[in-house]
Amino acid sequence: MEKVLEVKNLAKLYKNGRGVKDISFDVYKGDVFGFLGPNGAGKTTVMKSIMGLNMFESGEVKILGFNIKTQFEKALGKVGAIIETADAYEYMSAYNNLKIASRFYSNIKESDIDEILEMVELKEFKDEKVSKFSLGMKQRLALASALLSKPELVILDEPTNGLDIEGTVQMRNLIIQLASEKKITFFISSHLVHEIELMCSKVAIIHKGKLINSGEEINNIKEKYASLEDFYMDEINKRRLKS
Incomplete structure (x- = not known):
């Protein structure tokens, strides 16, 4: 399958010590890819880095095969985004x-x-x-x-945040419809587990600046867990025990 977005070993750290480390995942054509994590986990930092709005210290980002640092205009030529x-x-x-x-x-x-x-x-x-x-x-x-x-890729930062039930359902259905009918690939961040579960085909989870997983099929997760929320909490608790 064609890779639309490739993120390899991305790191962006701020003076206060916060940021993201060693972020790697691939988004393929046709994915509705959820990027899930609590507020402050580093979701927006990663998205800004993908769009060239952050100068990241190390790692590599490619969009449709073009490197965001060396082929900026070509990389972003087929990208639409709403960030923050x-x-x-x-x-x-x-x-x-x-x-x-x-x-x-x-x-x-x-x-x-x-x-x-x-x-x-x-x-x-x-x-x-x-x-x-x-x-x-x-x-x-x-x-x-x-x-x-x-665009072939649309990047959305918390697209349902603050919406009422009707607005949330409309936005969710619209994204699913555009992915299905227009073959647009979506990369969507959210802190809302239920929305990612209903909207996305794959999910990567970020916690305290680090990835818990790099993009699993939600259907596969639900074969092992009752819900995405159960998987999310299980993975978070595992990391708490290790730390």
Whole structure:
């Protein structure tokens, strides 16, 4: 199978001693890959390093075979991402937000923007100001922006964080649908075990800056455990006993 994302021995440490060490995993075409861990475990640090927003001390990141350090533009050419915040111009319409964002890409037509708004179920609200949107609608608009580049890989940092039940279900179903119908590969971070279990096909778990596993099939985990939460807690407890 084709590797879309390769992370090898990644390390990024901050002056306070926090950060991540020896992070390695592969994401393959068609995966909805969950990156699970508590707040402060290092999820965002890894994501920023993948996107070239962090200068990591050691290790290697490749996207679609291109090295993020030496082939930056080629590596990120087919990547969409939402990391930390889903910002938009609230005084503007959804459509105009995407029109401005589309200037960063070549060959984006007005019909492409309409198609993407349709994908994220916002086409009927395209002319409304973003200030009138719910948090879930703003998250879907951010996802629409990430889809403008017609990406093969989409990286999402806590995409359901703060959403109500309806917004969470809409975002979850949208990701599953895009992966199935558009063949987009997703790399998704979350601290919510249940959401990763429902949304993702594979999971890697990070705890205190280190990986517990490098990407197991969730279906295989559930053959051995009643739930992903049971597996997660079992692995955490094993490491506590060792330390």
